[in-house]
Amino acid sequence: MEIKILRSGNGEYQTYNVELEGATLLSLLNHIKTKIDPTLTYSHGCRSGVCGSCAVRVGGREVLMCEYKPSGGECIEPIRNARVIRDLVVEGSMVEKCNRAAHASGEKMDGSALSAGEMERITVQSDCILCASCYSACPVYAVNPDFLGPFALTRVWRYVNDPREREVSAKMAAVQANGIWDCTLCGECVPVCPQGIAPKQDIMMLRTKASMMGYQDPHAAAAFGGGLDFGGPMF
Structure with a gap:
């Protein structure tokens, strides 16, 4: 089986041939690491x-490497939107940063x-x-590196939807800028979640709750000259 792995040292794909049938990608990489190339780095x-x-x-x-079984010919690369430390290992502080900013x-x-x-x-x-x-x-x-991101927003919905939470207003205020209105609702986050979480739907629910609390989509407001007033004619 042939797989190609993006190496951080030269920014090019390196090809490996491994004879392991029905193995997970993690098993293949463990074999490469121990038998072929000890410099390969992954987590x-x-x-x-x-x-x-x-x-x-x-x-x-x-x-997830431990669940995915390659059939051969695939190109393996690190996840995006995170700083690559080496090969397939990325720096993961963006999750904590976004969670903290989103409350x-x-x-x-109680x-x-x-x-x-x-x-x-x-x-x-x-x-x-x-x-x-x-x-x-x-x-x-x-286009917006300050975006709070799918997981942080879906996690906010988890707590906003929890009747024990007493800081709902603060959480909703925290996700207005670089948050729920900046999501394009493209749905790319939904099929890749290994746990079956659908951030797109949760963000839509947050938008509905935000509207009920008096918040407005700033992008929509800008399209109408800075405000949404449908009570009179627009010129």
Whole structure:
């Protein structure tokens, strides 16, 4: 089996031939590392699709190396929108940075118990494994590096939708700039999530809640000369 891996040293793909049938990409890279090329650098942890540390791009799409089984001929490269440390390893502080800016955590939550229905509303968003695949797939970063990103926004929805959270207003205020209105709703983040989370839908829900709280899409307002007043004629 032939696979090509983008090497950070020269910015070119290096071809490897490995005779392992039915193996995961992680197993193939472990074989290359131990038997062929000890300089190859990549990251992994749990080996069972839980930790998210082995996310890469294969053929232009984000996957977890421990779950993906290549068929041969694929091009492997690091995830996008993150600084490459070496080969397939990237610097991951952007997730923490975006989460902090978006207030994407439980800040002031009471100790009341959740009903089964209330728990179900936030279960999916709570399953994120921090693989950053959605960040890598997001095209908004090409024009706005300060964008809060899919995961941070879907995590905000998780807490806004939690009846125990007492800082809903602060969280909604935090995602107005470089946040929910900057998303293009392209949906590229949805199919790459290994946990089945759909940030696009969560961002749409945040937009609806923001509108109910009196916020407006600044881009739409600018299109109407700086304000949205439909009560009179426009010239």
